Amino acid sequence: MSARTPSPDATLQAERDHLHRSRADLRAMREHTLSLTAQSGDHVSTEYLKAALYRRAKALEDDPSIPLFFGRIDRVTGDDAGVDVGADTGHDDSRETFHIGRRHVMDADGDPMVVDWRADVSRAFYRATRQDPHGVVLRRRYGFAEGELTSYEDEHLLDRTESDVTSRILTEEIERPRVGPMRDIVATIQPEQDEVVRAGLDTTVCVQGAPGTGKTAVGLHRAAYLLHTYRERLARTGVLVIGPNQAFLHYIEQVLPTLGEVDVRQVTVAELVERVPVRTGDPPDVATLKGDARMAQVLTRAVWSHLAEPDETLYVPRGSRRWRVPVHEVAESVATLRARGDGYATGRALLGQRLAHRVLLRMEAAGEVTDDRIQNTIARSRPVKSYVDTVWPAVDPVRVVLRLLGDPEFLASAADGVLTPAEQAMLLWKRPARGPKSARWTHADTVLIDEAAAIVERSSGVGHVVLDEAQDLSPMELRAVARRAGAGSLTILGDIAQGTTPWATPSWPEALLHLDRAEAHLEVLRNGYRVPAAVVDFAARLLPTIAPDIEPPEAVRSNPGTLDVVEADGDLLGAAAKHTAEAVGRDGSVGVVVADADADTVAAGLAGAGLEPGRLGDDAPLTIVPASMVKGLEYDHVVVVDPARIVAAETSGLRRLYVVLTRAVSSLVIVHAEPLPSELDGVAAPR
């Protein structure tokens, strides 16, 4: 072995030394931050500085269980670029070495010990290939056990004699058992995923990806990337992550903090729009209609119908004089304001000023001295205010929707030519509510109220929105999300085949239209990191029926997985308990997925058999999961109890079943009493 290629042991030791030095440097950075005193001219700035220092010190805390770096690239600079170099370490002036980790660490001289994975130089770590090496001579990946560096793997990208081998470290990461909440994937982001992660802040990306292709992971890493790369812009405007339900948010909530981002709001669509308490649900056809984009038109008309035709002269007494603004001038002001395209409330606020200005012009013509203060006083005067109240009255979005759903005439006037009479009849409450407090609001109503509120008052959005499971949103929900993004960009993630709501989007171009982002780029992720081949093949039997145009994922798992289909012999619960117990005895998490209505019975059955099933959100090793809540989650071992009952429970039952079957990381057991859906017939032989 030459001097330039140290023994593997020496290399490993050199890397361990680098890790220890990096940890020491990180400690020093943190101590330095803690030694700073926040002092500024005023109290508010001092408090702000204190908070910033606290956050910084927090971000610099070292978690010994998480390696400080996971990879390294060596690049050649200048004349040596392009030369075949096989050496691993050793000093070479024309080489630059970068250790890549979750955050930046520098030594006492300010030189980088670890480079943040989001920095520009780190891009090559993720993208370099032998065909396009990005100047990378060496790419090294590290294996860790409990925070200590235990192995490394090298690729010499310029060495033409070396051929591609599947990375063991990468494989182990993809194959590791899934226990507890979702983890970050910074060490192993794949090139096609990295393209999405590093798309610029001004780019809206829509990602179609089959189950387990990493959409959620990619969306969260993109949020972290954007927050790092556009720190200042996003510090003002923020990033919002929207997911389908609390269980899902709980599952993903640790990813961004692990990546050092603690200030990201993560909400469900329901939380996003809830201004009134939701008391009940709508039948599917009514909810679908309420979610139809035509409702936006109806609401626009309903809100603006409050604008009245001016038909009286405005008189404004001041001192001994009385100024008048004739009807046609008021009408002109109203028309100009209406044409500006502002929110209803902005127009109303401006009308007072416009009318006051007209009075001012008359006062000036009569030789009076005027200024802005006088205009403001007139705008706030009783006659002007009450005139504005008549012509452009205040509107409460909740009451607008209340009236639309309770007053057939009001609805008819707003919906004429937009909704058919039969549709209008569907929307009306059987018994109109007495007031906003007693109304039996549904989620779809809250989305309508949100739209009405936006027609009344525009609000600015955040800098970036990550929308997960986007295929399930109604057009009206998509509009509500688009409003949160304002002029900012979005990452839209989803899978058409997993659309389970009656209003699920039929295609991405259509969803993008409602999101007001028709120009957005559509990316397709194909490689599946969750579901093993045996399970993919089985679940894919549903695709020709539920989404003929959608391809199944290409499983990149080395574990082929196992699939068992078990017909219960009269004792469904007993069979479910037996197979669950078997799964519990293996490595990793177990999810028992059942039709929602069966959750309690199955939980009791398992408990009776001595198992201890937890509920969603408990992070227990064994969880009972109602089928409607399983979207986005994954378990090493999935036991599905009676698929036919899951299918029968809802209109998009087969799509729900597709979601359920694609949660398994290692093994899938289907225990059934009722016959399987015919699409799944011809089941693979038991393992």
Ligand SMILES: Nc1ncnc2c1ncn2[C@@H]1O[C@H](COP(=O)(O)OP(=O)(O)OP(=O)(O)O)[C@@H](O)[C@H]1O
């Ligand atoms: N590059 C990667 N390296 C390692 N693991 C990965 C990678 N990409 C994805 N995974 C893992 O694959 C699993 C599935 O990822 P994720 O949940 O993001 O997929 P998804 O496309 O959102 O799936 P679904 O549509 O079913 O919700 C997760 O455990 C994730 O950590």
